[in-house]
Amino acid sequence: MKYLKDIGSYFLMLKRVFSSFTKSAVLKKLIFKEIDDLIIGSMPIVAFISFFVGGVIAIQTALNIDNPLIPEYLVGFATRQSIILEFAPTFISIIMAGKVGSFITSSIGSMRVTEQIDALEVMGINSLNYLVFPKIVALLLYPFVIAVAMFLGILGGWVAGVYGGFSTSAAFIQGLQEDFIPFHIIYAFIKTFVFAFILATVPSWQGYFMKGGALEVGKASTTSFVWTSVLIILANYIVTQLLLS
């Protein structure tokens, strides 16, 4: 029962996010601020994780295929597949649920408990549009983050594979090109858009409807991470089932 009510409040929230718009000059400024906070601000950690995890994927693959019958280019091939299909879109999104998601929940939640949201409403501003819409627009750039994660992940794999002596550069690059299915990229970016929407709206919803004080803001951030990551994993399953099987 409680879950049904929660889900209801989420969809009602979405409806209000896209109604009675704030002045466009004001929204424009808010959108740029969100791009800075949510997208640009996430680049360093995403870059760092992608590069090193890409490297580890290459090393693990190489160590597990000691069999001389298996072609050397498999290292590049496996790195490409795991990074494009799962690591970059899904794994990075879970990390973003921790970073961006809890940032969104705690910033909106603290605006709730300090009555800043009431202050907006008294001035006749649709606070949901004011707070959430710019985040959704900013996260339309999220696929760009994932593209960078893909590139750096593969680069990390190449560096670790070649300089670690697990593969020659030529074999690695051959692996990257082997059996390349362009639809996989489309699949990955469709997922990314779905995850971006979850990342923008679920943490906002958790923060917006929270009650209590500073302590509850912390709890809401944790709950928000659980909801967001569970929904990302479920959405991943559904999208994969729909598009790849």
Place this chain on the structure above:
Amino acid sequence: MIKVDNIRKRFGEEEILKGITTTFDKGKTNLIIGQSGSGKTVLLKCLIGLFQPEEGLIYFEDKILQEMNEEEHRVLREDLGMLFQGGALFDSMTIEENVMFPLRMFTTQKKSEMLERVNEVLKRVNLENVNKKYPAEISGGMQKRVSIARAIVNNPKYLFCDEPNSGLDPKTAIVIDNLIQEITHEYNITTIVVTHDMNSVMEIGEKIVFLKNGTLVWQGTNEEIFKTDNEDVTSFVYSSDLFKKIRDIQIKEQ
């Protein structure tokens, strides 16, 4: 003038406001007092439209809030200023941006005109040279003053204050109270202040409404409040030792 007529508000099973009828006068500081949890904030939030009462009518002059259309609501909102309990300044904006915010939302003034008005009201609340600071960088009393500046920047006809001196030292609290009263008289505003502070009652209580468990049990002025026999009121007024002592001295003198 604001008039409320038999307002009822419930949350779930619990009735928080149990039929409140009173008027708040223009050009006066009207106080809503009572213990914590008596429904003061809920009443205030009904007046500013954040909560919808289930029953009863709210009049702004001769217009009924519940019967206003979208356009009338918009016009009314421009006339409302609200000072929230914690200040509710936007912490991602500078002081200047905070005070300018209602002007950006409601008017089409040029930036320079807005800035001029912002400086004028900041000066009115005795704050200068803080324009570029963020709320977290100034003291609680200064935050309250910025909040007052933001509430009055668009020349409201109605000013609502929720516990304007909570969290302030007694001296700063009196400064804030007096500022609210001066502004009320200066601009002939209908001001409603929620408080549980007896000092405010003495300083600025031109009209006082006393709530207990969501019911209005007494109303009058700050002179009358010390003379009433209403037990709820006297036990509230004389809950502090200081006021008990003052009463004893007065009785002895008589």
